[in-house]
Amino acid sequence: MKDIIKPAAVLAAVTFCASLLLATVFAVTKERIAFLDSEAEKNALAIVLPGYSITDTAKTKDNKIYWVGEKTENGETINGFAFISESPGYSGTIRCMIGVDSNMTILGISILKQTETPGLGARSVEIASKNTFWDVITGSAVDEGIQFPWFQQQFAGLNGNKTVQVVKNGDWTPEMASDLVSQNAVSAITGATITSKAVVDCIHKGISEYNDIIKKK
Amino acid sequence: MSIKKEFLKGLVEKNPVMVLGIGLCPALAVTTSVSNALWMMIATTFVLTCSNILVSLVKDYIPSHIRIPVFITIIATFVTVVEITLKAYQPEVYTSLGIFIPLIVVNCIILGRAEEFASRNGVFISIIDALGMGIGFGLTLTILAFFRETLGANKLFGYTLIPGFKPAGMMAIAPGAFITLGLMLWAMNRIMVSRKHKK
Numbered sequence: 006m007k008d009i010i011k012p013a014a015v016l017a018a019v020t021f022c023a024s025l026l027l028a029t030v031f032a033v034t035k036e037r038i039a040f041l042d043s044e045a046e047k048n049a050l051a052i053v054l055p056g057y058s059i060t061d062t063a064k065t066k067d068n069k070i071y072w073v074g075e076k077t078e079n080g081e082t083i084n085g086f087a088f089i090s091e092s093p094g095y096s097g098t099i100r101c102m103i104g105v106d107s108n109m110t111i112l113g114i115s116i117l118k119q120t121e122t123p124g125l126g127a128r129s130v131e132i133a134s135k136n137t138f139w140d141v142i143t144g145s146a147v148d149e150g151i152q153f154p155w156f157q158q159q160f161a162g163l164n165g166n167k168t169v170q171v172v173k174n175g176d177w178t179p180e181m182a183s184d185l186v187s188q189n190a191v192s193a194i195t196g197a198t199i200t201s202k203a204v205v206d207c208i209h210k211g212i213s214e215y216n217d218i219i220k221k222k
Numbered sequence: 223m224s225i226k227k228e229f230l231k232g233l234v235e236k237n238p239v240m241v242l243g244i245g246l247c248p249a250l251a252v253t254t255s256v257s258n259a260l261w262m263m264i265a266t267t268f269v270l271t272c273s274n275i276l277v278s279l280v281k282d283y284i285p286s287h288i289r290i291p292v293f294i295t296i297i298a299t300f301v302t303v304v305e306i307t308l309k310a311y312q313p314e315v316y317t318s319l320g321i322f323i324p325l326i327v328v329n330c331i332i333l334g335r336a337e338e339f340a341s342r343n344g345v346f347i348s349i350i351d352a353l354g355m356g357i358g359f360g361l362t363l364t365i366l367a368f369f370r371e372t373l374g375a376n377k378l379f380g381y382t383l384i385p386g387f388k389p390a391g392m393m394a395i396a397p398g399a400f401i402t403l404g405l406m407l408w409a410m411n412r413i414m415v416s417r418k419h420k421k
Contacts, residue, residue: 124394
């Protein structure tokens with residue numbers, strides 16, 4: 006009998022202390038984590054619906070959230086829509102937020118979650134700083150302001166009604182932009198074609214899913 | 223048993239990655255950048271120190287046949303504390319280390335030190351052992367990450383080293399990690415052997 010009670014009591018005491026500590030840490034950090042999550046959502050919305058103010062949050066039949074934004078341009082009110090879509094990438098699910106206007110022109114995308122290979126697929130969320138390591142340590146680095154990852158930037162302005170092509174032009178530069186938009190294409194990340202295609206798939210999937218809802222509005 | 227000896231054994235003589243061959247999974251997985259490696263060192267050393275302290279404190283009250291579940295509970299608790307804290311205050315580190323933060327629970331170094339050292343020694347010397355092992359593990363990761371980040375991404379701490387230079391992408395993925403670690407093991411063993419001969 007003693008062989009059962011003592012170990013059980015010790016285990017109970019240990020797990021009780023562990024739970025107490027975890028509950029405390031959770032309570033202390035809860036608000037901050039919730040705040041960071043809402044900030045992340047706000048930042049993503051600002052990227053995918055630039056210049057729009059969010060007027061409504063609605064739910065689809067499958068209980069998925071989407072956002073409706075409004076912007077006044079030349080005296081007219083135009084609507085923008087943002088939604089979240091997921092698609093399997095090279096290693097794990099890629100989750101994107103996509104913003105479109107009522108003509109299905111992509112206004113912007115933001116990759117919310119990805120677990121792609123660092124240095125290859127993970128470059129989809131990387132901001133290419135022009136400052137080199139030596140600039141930073143010698144203090145001659147220039148402040149480049151707020152920047153967006155180039156891979157995501159190139160989706161703005163593409164036509165969501167047509168298939169978005171993936172071409173291999175190397176790293177995107179602003180000079181490539183007009184050429185790519187006319188082809189309705191994006192330049193893939195070198196060495197991460199699967200990731201690039203997965204992001205495009207994610208966008209196609211999202212658009213086809215929300216097409217009907219947006220057309221009705 | 224001197225303090226200096228217990229601390230240094232984790233760095234060289236019993237280095238967890240290079241000599242004992244444990245903790246290889248995080249060593250290969252998170253070493254794509256130096257900052258990842260440094261954060262991994264901080265997280266692991268914290269968990270290792272806390273678990274060594276507690277294991278050493280409770281060792282006399284735990285019936286020996288249930289010691290493993292108790293050690294695991296202690297370790298898992300501290301890992302979760304680290305995970306929640308990073309999520310709240312260092313969200314970028316939390317996303318970039320990803321699954322490897324919760325996986326510290328199954329890092330053999332931590333359970334290994336609890337079982338082999340802290341459950342047999344006093345609190346103070348267990349702290350020294352934890353710091354030595356944690357830093358030894360972290361330094362190995364940092365050196366590995368230094369080679370992989372500079373050669374594999376042409377970067378250091380996220381900033382480009384040589385503008386326009388095309389890096390060897392293979393160094394950023396798993397094969398590059400194995401090759402680098404293999405070369406590091408060779409270099410270390412070479413130095414150890416030549417030292418022994420001098421003696």
